Amino acid sequence: MARPTRTWPVLVTFLAAIAIEIMPLPDAVQAFRPPLPAMVLIYWTMMWPERFGLFTAFALGIVLDILHGQLLGQNALALCAVTYISVRFHLQIRIFPLWQMTMTVLALLTLAAALLFVVEGIAGYGLSGLNRWPAVLCGTLLWQPVMALLDRVRMQSEMRTSNF
Amino acid sequence: MALTSVEREPGQFRNASPGLQLILLCIVSIALMALDHRNEYLTGVRKSLSVLLYPVEFLVSAPFDLSRALSESIATRDALQAENRRLQDEALMRSASLQRMAALEAENARLRALLDSTAKVGEQMLIAEIVSVDMNPFRNMIVINRGGKDGVFVGQPVIDADGIVGQITRDRHYTSEVMLVTDVDHAVPVEIARNRLRTIGVGTGELDRLSLPFLPGNADVREGDLLVTSGLGGKFPPGYPVATVKNIRGTTGQPFLEIDAAPAAALNRMREVLLIKPEGNAGMADSDDDMPPAEPEQP
Numbered sequence: 001m002a003r004p005t006r007t008w009p010v011l012v013t014f015l016a017a018i019a020i021e022i023m024p025l026p027d028a029v030q031a032f033r034p035p036l037p038a039m040v041l042i043y044w045t046m047m048w049p050e051r052f053g054l055f056t057a058f059a060l061g062i063v064l065d066i067l068h069g070q071l072l073g074q075n076a077l078a079l080c081a082v083t084y085i086s087v088r089f090h091l092q093i094r095i096f097p098l099w100q101m102t103m104t105v106l107a108l109l110t111l112a113a114a115l116l117f118v119v120e121g122i123a124g125y126g127l128s129g130l131n132r133w134p135a136v137l138c139g140t141l142l143w144q145p146v147m148a149l150l151d152r153v154r155m156q157s158e159m160r161t162s163n164f
Numbered sequence: 165m166a167l168t169s170v171e172r173e174p175g176q177f178r179n180a181s182p183g184l185q186l187i188l189l190c191i192v193s194i195a196l197m198a199l200d201h202r203n204e205y206l207t208g209v210r211k212s213l214s215v216l217l218y219p220v221e222f223l224v225s226a227p228f229d230l231s232r233a234l235s236e237s238i239a240t241r242d243a244l245q246a247e248n249r250r251l252q253d254e255a256l257m258r259s260a261s262l263q264r265m266a267a268l269e270a271e272n273a274r275l276r277a278l279l280d281s282t283a284k285v286g287e288q289m290l291i292a293e294i295v296s297v298d299m300n301p302f303r304n305m306i307v308i309n310r311g312g313k314d315g316v317f318v319g320q321p322v323i324d325a326d327g328i329v330g331q332i333t334r335d336r337h338y339t340s341e342v343m344l345v346t347d348v349d350h351a352v353p354v355e356i357a358r359n360r361l362r363t364i365g366v367g368t369g370e371l372d373r374l375s376l377p378f379l380p381g382n383a384d385v386r387e388g389d390l391l392v393t394s395g396l397g398g399k400f401p402p403g404y405p406v407a408t409v410k411n412i413r414g415t416t417g418q419p420f421l422e423i424d425a426a427p428a429a430a431l432n433r434m435r436e437v438l439l440i441k442p443e444g445n446a447g448m449a450d451s452d453d454d455m456p457p458a459e460p461e462q463p
Binding site for chain 1: 182183185186189190192193194195196197199200201206209210213214217220221223224225228296297298299300301302303305333334341371432
């Protein structure tokens, strides 16, 4: 497999995910905002684990914590755990049929949400209760289009670099 | 467990085994959370990282600000004239009531001088705009476009035209985070304007509801009562409207009433807010701004 050597398209996808994460939405649909940064992270750590790994997850988590005004390290912890699994099993996940892959993503997003929930509970902040799960389900439903989009980005960056 | 498919360069830490990396990064993030939970050790780190991330927030909010600016600039002449007329009427009404206000303030100062108690001095305001970004969806927090560079400090009260909005919880230098009065972690000391009955307004996490959990069953509270800040906590200046009592439920056998109140400030519709600058109040701020001295009392 030709390996992309340009990382800027990948960084752009991360930035776009972060932008959507903090984009103002009406109150009614806020609970359904898919956890795009986590999904993009899962994709790139699965497809390109030698470049994007736990350090990317940690940095992305810190960025999200700052932007959300949450406890510093909360998202970092959750995303590191998720990334470990996606890097560790990237060869298996990559060749899963689409529905199995979607289920894996559901499990990973659930893990991240559960970790955030536990941290909130320990830190004694207001609990989000069941409010996290609509976003997780929404993210799972959106995995296929997101993956198709990111596949395109990956193919393009590979084609571009194959001329070198 | 090592990754077989990943080629490694020896001697680089980022190529250490993922298990080791995971353990290390988990320890680092847990340590960060423990430090941050105390809320003072990491303010510098947080502030510098926020400054780095300011462009992201700016870029995200730019289209929304632009669309608002556009809709303002292409407003029709009629709409502008109507708005202008409405604003002029409003200004007239306000200045009329201010005339009485000035007289009352002077009288209040005289009476306080007679009672030998310190007079409440007027506060200075700083206008701030809300940045169009969403924070944590489970908290009631907003970002405003004023920060440490404008003299904003943590704990500073934030109001809008109708009442108390919240207080500054984090200063990000160019912007700052405001916790709204309805956040689950927020409580504001209030009194009922009608009879000065003091209590505490606790946030519920819903933008349109405050709860008053500490009033006993025989408390003199009615629907429609206005709650104003009592100034007891030392954070909020006294006398600003906070909420209106909306709903009172008393359960037999329960010592306290369950009271809901609707916040006075337009928490989900506001665009601009005001930051109250305390004027030489001891213990409120250590800002080194040169504030004008308080006016001498009337003889």
